[in-house]
Amino acid sequence: MTIVDTPERRQLRELTRAFVTREVLPHLDDWERAGEVPRELHATAAKIGLLGIGFPEQVGGSGGDLLDSIIVTEEIIRSGGSSGLVAALFTHGIALPHMVAAAGGRLGGSLGGRLGTERATDDDLIDRYVRPTLAGTMIGALAITEPDGGSDVAAIRTTARRDGDHYVVNGSKTYITSGVRADFVTTAVCADFPGSGELTLLVIDKGTPGFTVGRRLEKLGWHCSDTAELSFVDVRVPVTNRIGEEDTGFLAIMQHFAAERLSLATQAYATAQRCVELTVRWCRDRTTFGRPLAGRQLVRHRLAEMHTRAEAARAYVHDVAARVAAGEPVVTEVAMAKNVAVAACDQVVDQALQLHGGFGYLRDAEVERHYRDARILGIGGGTTEIMNEIIAKGMGL
Numbered sequence: 115m116t117i118v119d120t121p122e123r124r125q126l127r128e129l130t131r132a133f134v135t136r137e138v139l140p141h142l143d144d145w146e147r148a149g150e151v152p153r154e155l156h157a158t159a160a161k162i163g164l165l166g167i168g169f170p171e172q173v174g175g176s177g178g179d180l181l182d183s184i185i186v187t188e189e190i191i192r193s194g195g196s197s198g199l200v201a202a203l204f205t206h207g208i209a210l211p212h213m214v215a216a217a218g219g220r221l222g223g224s225l226g227g228r229l230g231t232e233r234a235t236d237d238d239l240i241d242r243y244v245r246p247t248l249a250g251t252m253i254g255a256l257a258i259t260e261p262d263g264g265s266d267v268a269a270i271r272t273t274a275r276r277d278g279d280h281y282v283v284n285g286s287k288t289y290i291t292s293g294v295r296a297d298f299v300t301t302a303v304c305a306d307f308p309g310s311g312e313l314t315l316l317v318i319d320k321g322t323p324g325f326t327v328g329r330r331l332e333k334l335g336w337h338c339s340d341t342a343e344l345s346f347v348d349v350r351v352p353v354t355n356r357i358g359e360e361d362t363g364f365l366a367i368m369q370h371f372a373a374e375r376l377s378l379a380t381q382a383y384a385t386a387q388r389c390v391e392l393t394v395r396w397c398r399d400r401t402t403f404g405r406p407l408a409g410r411q412l413v414r415h416r417l418a419e420m421h422t423r424a425e426a427a428r429a430y431v432h433d434v435a436a437r438v439a440a441g442e443p444v445v446t447e448v449a450m451a452k453n454v455a456v457a458a459c460d461q462v463v464d465q466a467l468q469l470h471g472g473f474g475y476l477r478d479a480e481v482e483r484h485y486r487d488a489r490i491l492g493i494g495g496g497t498t499e500i501m502n503e504i505i506a507k508g509m510g511l
Contacts, residue, residue, distance in 0.1 A: 209300045297320050386423065390424050393470065430451055431451045
């Protein structure tokens with residue numbers, strides 16, 4: 115299976131490229147140094163329909179599905195953007211799907227007649243958080259990871275004790291993408307006892323007493339994507355801010371991991387493709403000892419290997435994504451797709467920087483940014499090692 119290249123998707127690619135060229139490229143270096151992208155960029159992306167891709171029109175989205183989201187991600191990076199930009203601008207892709215699903219919808223699907231037949235509070239969350247975020251007037255984040263938990267989602271220790279029509283939340287989160295700028299945070303809490311694995315999802319508003327956004331975390335890459343530590347001390351959260359029922363959070367998180375992992379896989383192969391394009395251009399223009407670099411067989415073969423790895427990774431990710439969109443249970447294949455794309459990206463960006471020589475090591479070189487940004491892709495959304503555990507389980511080991 116593959117992603118069918120329809121006229122609508124070709125137009126989507128063109129729209130994305132134009133957006134990056136006009137709204138991103140003149141400013142990306144400044145955003146990298148500022149440590150965040152401006153809120154206005156969300157509104158601009160929403161106005162032309164990019165921010166809502168993959169979300170149903172019934173909740174304020176632009177329609178489309180997982181495959182359309184992959185096209186947008188791919189084109190942003192191949193047009194000169196970065197995976198850090200994708201993380202900052204599309205954080206709602208991991209902050210909102212649980213709300214949409216709880217209200218009766220499915221990311222990329224249709225709410226149909228089911229919207230309004232579930233809990234009224236879930237419908238209210240659509241109006242209070244989903245629509246404004248997809249309109250670019252709010253920013254959301256997802257808070258799962260804890261300082262001592264790492265990839266073990268079931269070990270979450272942030273607690274939510276029921277007190278009448280509120281929950282009292284205590285705990286901390288770390289490595290939260292868009293945590294500095296976010297107006298609200300979809301937060302995984304334990305409503306039973308710490309580490310029980312019985313998780314609940316709550317939407318917690320910035321400014322709620324006891325909710326503190328800690329220091330901005332400085333990172334190796336993704337410089338334009340702000341990352342924060344969060345602290346909750348006796349934070350009172352209305353029960354109406356609960357997503358779905360109690361103790362359904364773990365399943366909700368697991369169900370949406372496929373889309374997150376495929377997004378990271380897309381960022382990986384697209385980064386590899388972009389680095390191949392940059393390096394081919396460099397090797398054609400750069401002359402050493404009286405000859406272009408591309409005139410040397412060793413360089414040509416290295417470029418050929420880089421191109422092969424990037425294109426093979428893209429083909430496999432597209433195949434798995436199409437199967438996910440078709441409803442196939444391909445948990446193992448998603449893990450393999452992420453690992454394949456990340457491995458290809460790691461190899462390609464390393465060789466790309468090497469072929470750029472000393473220039474590749476400078477902040478002025480686009481390839482330098484991709485080299486730094488690529489390192490997180492094998493960590494976020496489940497590490498390479500966690501993916502291997504999933505793959506091994508799928509093998510019956």
